[in-house]
Amino acid sequence: MREKGECLVETVQVILGSESDLEILKSSDLPKILEGLEVSWECHVISAHRNADDLHDHCQQAVATDSKIFIAAAGMAAALPGAIAAITKGQVPVIGVALESSDGFLSGMDALLSMVRMPPGVPVITAGIGKPGLKNAALIACQILALTSPTFQLTFQKLLAASGKKPRIGIKSEVVSQKGVK
Template identity: 45%
Template sequence: MAHVVIIMGSQSDEPTIAPCAEILRELGVPFVMTVSSAHRTPERTEALVAQEEAAGARVFICAAGMAAHLAGSVAARTLRPVIGIPVTGSALGGMDALLSTVQMPPGFPVATMALDKAGARNAAWLAAQILALEDAALADRLAAARRKMREAVISAGEEMRRNYA
């Protein structure tokens, strides 16, 4: 059973969204990743949300560029948390996707991340934090990962201090 469902609007988004999958994998969070389009395959998107929700999905992560209606389309079809990753894909440098993802009507929220790989990483972290509310073992893994990040910063600072002393 996948706890997190990652849906990309296009297969070409996979290299941008891959860091999301990597972090979920490292944290031991079950997930599936697929492609569906709010515009090209709206019926597939609707069926996918229903199918994955029935199978136990707890969080949806949606990545799309340009008009970026995928996250909103999914949010309209589920009460589960939806996290949106706007993807750079037009002459507007991703601003179109960012604004389309963040501007949702009341009652249909999408937790909107930063553009591209930075957003993909934080989408994984946020999904894991949501799941950790009911999973103490995952909460422990998240805390350990944060300790590791802190230790890496401290170590880098000490090394830099030694190198420039």
């Protein structure tokens, strides 16, 4: 039985590339999802470009103390998820979230492309751009955690059922065009 305040599952590391990314994180659904499911998480701002040594030390320490998943959110060149994947050497999943840069240039597509163009052997799960990407990252992290904890899996399934949102793909069966149909 858990003590009051004790989290149900291990720590998820959320690492942001810049302090300016904190506001989008706070206003996203990521904190609500992780806290609602009693997932222990920490947020750190560590630039892959400006603080490479600090990032290396933090990631190694987090893996050594049993962190299970990293969520890395960054804009512009967005080397952060790839750097974390390289540092952790595939020991833990790394989920990347592309963020729009403050100048709005390319609407986060530059960051997204840097995450999906990883070399073989350095995998990064890419969750999307901005707030939807942060929400997806939280859900992906929970899906991964649910694989090894039947108790957490039940809790996560209840959250999904309570959300009431189901994909509408395949519900409409109206024929739009019959060209080429035999």
